[in-house]
Amino acid sequence: MKVLVIGSGGREHAIVTSLKKSPKVTEIFCAPGNAGIGQDATLVPIKPMEFEKLAEFAETEKIDFTVVGMDDPLVGGIVDVFEARSLRVFGPRKNAAILEGSKAFSKDLMKKYNIPTAAYENFTDAAAAEAYLKNAKMPIVLKADGLALGKGVLICNTLEEALAGVKEIMLDKKFGDAGSTLVVEEFMTGREVSVLTFCDGKTIKPMTSAQDHKRAMDGDKGLNTGGMGTFSPSPFYTKDIEAYCQENIFEPTVAAMAKEGRPFKGIIFFGLMLTEDGPKVLEYNARFGDPEAQVVLPRMKNDLLTVMEACVDGKLNTVDLQFEDNAAVCVILASDGYPVSYEKGFEITGLDAFAGKDEYFCFHAGTAQKDGHFVTNGGRVLGVTAKGTTLTEARTKAYEATKWVDFKGKYMRNDIGNAFLEA
Ligand code: AMP
Numbered sequence: 001m002k003v004l005v006i007g008s009g010g011r012e013h014a015i016v017t018s019l020k021k022s023p024k025v026t027e028i029f030c031a032p033g034n035a036g037i038g039q040d041a042t043l044v045p046i047k048p049m050e051f052e053k054l055a056e057f058a059e060t061e062k063i064d065f066t067v068v069g070m071d072d073p074l075v076g077g078i079v080d081v082f083e084a085r086s087l088r089v090f091g092p093r094k095n096a097a098i099l100e101g102s103k104a105f106s107k108d109l110m111k112k113y114n115i116p117t118a119a120y121e122n123f124t125d126a127a128a129a130e131a132y133l134k135n136a137k138m139p140i141v142l143k144a145d146g147l148a149l150g151k152g153v154l155i156c157n158t159l160e161e162a163l164a165g166v167k168e169i170m171l172d173k174k175f176g177d178a179g180s181t182l183v184v185e186e187f188m189t190g191r192e193v194s195v196l197t198f199c200d201g202k203t204i205k206p207m208t209s210a211q212d213h214k215r216a217m218d219g220d221k222g223l224n225t226g227g228m229g230t231f232s233p234s235p236f237y238t239k240d241i242e243a244y245c246q247e248n249i250f251e252p253t254v255a256a257m258a259k260e261g262r263p264f265k266g267i268i269f270f271g272l273m274l275t276e277d278g279p280k281v282l283e284y285n286a287r288f289g290d291p292e293a294q295v296v297l298p299r300m301k302n303d304l305l306t307v308m309e310a311c312v313d314g315k316l317n318t319v320d321l322q323f324e325d326n327a328a329v330c331v332i333l334a335s336d337g338y339p340v341s342y343e344k345g346f347e348i349t350g351l352d353a354f355a356g357k358d359e360y361f362c363f364h365a366g367t368a369q370k371d372g373h374f375v376t377n378g379g380r381v382l383g384v385t386a387k388g389t390t391l392t393e394a395r396t397k398a399y400e401a402t403k404w405v406d407f408k409g410k411y412m413r414n415d416i417g418n419a420f421l422e423a
Pocket residue numbers: 118141143150153155185186187188189192214271282283
């Protein structure tokens with residue numbers, strides 16, 4: 001089968017790497033991809049939001065199956081465009097991707113179907129939001145309703161901060177239309193866990209758990225980023241918690257979406273917080289996490305294409321999803337200055353060291369080719385993943401492998417996985 005993957009980050013490199021192992025796959029294309037993905041797939045220079053061009057390419061090239069990695073095209077309705085041309089595509093339709101595309105929608109859904117989440121109110125009027133905040137308990141969380149590159153969430157410790165946040169999101173429109181509606185949410189504390197699941201519209205099957213490190217600096221300091229590193233599984237996500245989530249969160253979510261006439265096919269990523277009152281949903285995403293995919297997919301035993309096809313065909317109940325009984329750690333190598341400002345175009349050396357090593361992966365996120373070598377081309381440059389029998393072993397191996405590669409301004413966190421060492 002000829003497969004097309006849409007996206008250009010480390011997550012898409014991990015998806016391509018897994019698909020490449022499938023005996024059913026004969027050729028992989030990636031639009032637009034990056035230089036590293038270009039070693040494993042044929043790059044197609046079409047942007048992810050150019051739906052008609054992508055669908056045309058899939059028709060002309062006789063692509064059998066398309067996988068959409070990113071949130072923007074999913075929320076924008078790329079799956080509907082492909083389906084209208086009878087092209088097989090993995091991901092939720094527009095009316096289901098709203099689970100990620102609108103936080104107000106997802107909060108209302110959880111309230112209606114009793115899915116545990118933080119208490120909240122939605123506002124479309126800034127004055128009403130300000131009046132509400134004057135009587136609210138601090139800290140409090142403000143969220144822009146729409147997609148905001150993971151930056152539309154403000155945790156406010158004082159009323160002054162909260163009022164400034166309303167101005168930023170609703171009046172100054174820092175996140176554009178994403179801030180036309182504001183969700184004001186109760187502040188929760190606890191361990192965070194990411195659980196990615198496969199869904200076919202009716203059945204939902206969770207993958208192994210992971211934990212992300214979203215802040216730029218050690219000790220969870222600095223600005224929020226797309227993610228600086230992950231580990232899998234999370235030792236805090238016990239069998240009991242998993243069973244609770246399956247019954248009270250995962251199945252009710254997929255059933256609620258079906259009941260609303262928005263059957264969800266694809267990946268639901270549950271961002272959970274393990275609070276004293278039990279697990280609660282922080283957020284839904286309609287795609288694999290980045291860099292969660294870089295630790296979860298390398299541990300998956302099943303053929304990824306087979307599972308994705310089962311989701312599209314509504315036959316996920318026939319799949320026995322299995323993960324290796326080991327652990328993985330991913331450390332992101334970023335450009336110094338990320339996520340604010342950084343330079344690009346520096347030569348990357350040492351990538352050959354990963355060749356032929358089964359337990360090590362170097363997923364490219366922001367790289368390009370220049371004069372026959374790889375250069376940095378983004379804030380997050382590489383994701384170095386290692387597998388081990390334990391989290392501790394995987395972590396040691398991943399940090400060892402970060403030393404194999406070098407580029408000017410190489411920056412990483414040195415405490416990925418400290419949380420599980422405490423456990
Ligand atoms: P989100 O994009 O909704 O996952 O939010 C980004 C980050 O903000 C989460 O990973 C949490 O660390 C934090 N966060 C979001 N909602 C809450 C909440 N209600 N209470 C505490 N922290 C939160």
